[in-house]
Amino acid sequence: MIRMLLRVLGHEHARPMRRTVALMTATATAEGLSYALLVPVLRALFGGDPAAARPWLIAFGAAIAVYAALRYLSDLSGMRVGTTLLRGMYHRLGDHLARLPIGWYSPGRVGEVSVLASRGLLEAMGVAAHLLAPFVSALVTPLTIVAVMLASDWRLGLAALAAAPVVAAIQIWTARSATAADAERHRRDHEAAGRVIEYLQAQPVLRAGGRTGERFELLDGSLRELQRASRRTVLSALPGVLGLTLTVQAMFTLVLALGAHLALGGDIGAAELLAILVLAARCADPLLSLSDIAGKLRGARSVLARLDTVLRTEPLPEAREPIRPARHDLELDSVTFRHGDRTVIDDVSLSVPQGQRLAVVGPSGAGKSTLLQLLARFYDVDAGAVRVGGVDVRSISTRVLMERIAIVFQDVYLFDGTIEENVRLGRPDADDADVRAAAAAARLDEVVERLPGGWAANVGEGGALLSGGERQRVSIARALLKNAPIVLLDEVTSALDPVNEAAVHEGVERLMAGRTVVMAAHRLRTVRRADRIVFLDGGRLVEEGGHDELLRRGGRYADFWEASLTHAARG
Template sequence: MIRTLLRVLGNEYAGPVRRTVVLMTVTAVAEGLSYALLVPVLRELLGDTPSDAWPWLIWFGAAVAVYAVLRYVSDLSGFRAGTTLLHGMYYRLGDHLARLPLGWYGPARVGQVSKLASRGVLDAMGVIAHLLAPFISACVTPLTVVVVILAFNWQLGLAALVAVPIVAVIQSWTGRAMTAADAERAERDQEATGRVIEFLQAQPVLRTGGRTAERFRLLDDSLRELQRASRRTVLSALPGVVGSALTVQAMFTVLLALGAYLAVGGDVGAAEILAILVLAARCADPLLSLSDLSGKLRGARSELARLDGLLSTEPLPEPSEPVEPQSHHVEFDSVTFRHGDRTVIDGVTLSVPQGGRLAVVGPSGAGKSTFLQLLARFYDVDAGGVRVGGLDVRDISTDVLMKQLAIVFQDVYLFDGTIEENIRLGRPDASDAEVRAAATAARLDEVIERLPGGWDANVGEGGALLSGGERQRVSIARALLKDAPIVLLDEVTSALDPVNEAAVHDGIDRLMAGRTVVMVAHRLRTVQRADHIVFLDGGRVVEQGTHAELLRRGGRYADFWTVSMASTAND
């Protein structure tokens, strides 16, 4: 587990953790050796001249003082290492998440990452701060005491030594038996976390649909499954707890019987037997706590394994010698992309000249949004190449590629802050005049005027305090402020009311001016803005041409246009 912990923490923290482990081990050995001095102390106290015990008592006091100092230093080192590593771990996790491809993120990741970033990291770092010292002490101190007993009497030492492999086997067997139960419990825990998040996010829909009772059942079912999995985990641990307790008690009973036999035979003095039994009793407490500590460590190990798996997820490779495009035309050259067993984009070839406008239309599930995501390198293609300015996007560093692109998504996410702070994400170093000019161009100024607080109005988490159209205007203002040469639009007006749609279209017109544009669209007004249109279905380009050409052919696009016209007329 230490190796996994060091791998999760990275090379920067490996040294402090190793030093902490060594210090804790030395402390555990010092604790066992200090107990060894009880043998001569009791032998002299119970002998003919108890005053001879003073030198041994002084040595015993000194040994206990050394152990106390070591224990204080090692515990302090563990706490400091734990808090330092906790801070560093959050930074490392955040940096790694920021480097993962955007295509990695999906709805299933929310519960997983939120759980790892909260309880997972705390549990993993708690190993160093709270669990490592008692676990090392529970393992090393009894072994040291057994060695001490061997040094005083080999028969009693061997009897105590027999218990060591038995306890080790029981702990190992219990760990293997609990692996499946622990994995199931972690899976149920993650599922329950996702259900809770889903339940909270879906409150408006559930209440308006009158489906709260059904959703409560789904949440209750996941929590009941978690309860059952937790019960199975506890039951799996019982054999190990009982087995360890019986082994320790049996060891103590054997030592007691053997000690009495040796004392009666005159081979060992009563004082030595008493001292050795005291040592054996002192071994019992850490050995009995080993089962509880092992269970906690198994839980922490599971979190560490999940953190290790997340941190081992490879980001998309960065070019060793990155290049920067000098022009802004876009090309798809025989591009094929698969997601699992499904081919999403299949052999697509097309190009958009610099300053040109391409519209991608087609039915749901045709691969339209994936088309944009490949251009933004959310994923790498499986075959062919996506090029910007004649350069493969894989040869352009992520930072440089993102500077070339302004993306306006259909679902806009705003951070919990002011409108100005959300606009500035497009270009943090922009002046106040540039921010306000972008807001005006996106017709966001009229929204700001009616909001309490104006520019300082808080948008809420995810932009919840703004309407969908208002959030879209913020997104367009952000893209205008970024002033990137290539614009990607993903059905930005698909669910807007007429007033907001008109305002958003005005902003889009300003955003597209003089830039290379690739848009996923199905609204008539958006499609008519394109110089070239491709109809995508099943990941293939089935038709392409200008709007007029495609209508004359009377194919799939013409059917799409007819349906769209009818829908617009009904509206």
């Protein structure tokens, strides 16, 4: 458990963790040794001179004070280490997630990471703060007490020690039998959480269909499966709890019976017997807590295993000696990219001279958005090369590459904050004049003027308080503020009303001016103004050329253009 925790956290946290474990071990040992003083205390109290117990009582009080001080220090160390580990884990996980390929973020993984980054991390990092001390105490204190019992009377000590292998076997068996049930419960929990989100998101559809009073069968089924999995988890742990309780009680009964036999035979005195029974009772208490602690540790270990899996996922490799490109032209050289078993981009070669515009058109699923993502190195290609300024993007540091590229997506995500904060993401150190100029160029200033609060208006989570066109203007203003020499546009006006489309188009034109541009588009005027056009279908480059040239050929692009004109006329 500790090894996995340190592997997940990194070696820089090994020393404070080991120091904390050592302090907790010393605390548990001090607790067990303090009970050893009960033997001379009780011997003196039940002997001929009770006053002789006074120095032993003082020693016992001093031992308890030492134990209390160590307990305070170990608990404080555990809390501090837990807090440090939590903060360090958030940083490490965040840094690692930022380096993973975009393709890794499937909907299922996004949900998993959300759980790990919130409840999961708190549970895993709470081991040091809340679980480690009682677990160490439950192991070390009974062993220390047994050592004291062996020193007092080897026969009674051996009787108590006989329970140790049985307790260990029960814990190992319980852990193995509960592992499958714990994994099943986690899977059902994750599925049920997804169904709850689906149920909430489906409310407009359910209400439009007049099904507001009906139960959502998919959610009900997931919750029933979660209930069954939870019941199996409890039942799988029950034999271990009962076995541990019976073992501890049997150990205490054996020590009691053996002690009574020895006392009746005159081998030990009543004071020694009473002291041994007190020690045996103190030994039983922490042992009985092992089942509960072990269950919580299994849950934390499961979270750590999932964190370890995420952190072991290989990020996009960084060049050891990165090259800084001097130009801003783009090139795809025999690029092939596969997503799972499907080939998304198939042996595509094209180039975009610096300062020119390339439009990428084609049917849905042709690979247009993927092509843009390859240019930004959201993925690494399976074959061929993507170059910026003649340099393979794999030889450019991620920071330098991202400095040169501004991306405007079709679906804009805004962070929960003000409009100004979202625009400043493009260049955090920009002064107010630059921010206002970028907003004006994107016609975002019109939005700011009519919103209560102006620049301080909150956009809500994901930009929910703004319309689609308003979010797009924020995105364009952000890209303008960044002032990158390369611009990638992904269907930025495909779902906008005419008013917002005109405003966004004006902002896009200003964004593209003088820059190297690749745009996935199907709007007529956007495509027509490109210097060159490529038509993708099924991940392959079908046609390439200028607008008029492609129309004269009468091929796929001409059909696409005719269909676009017909659609525009009907609209």
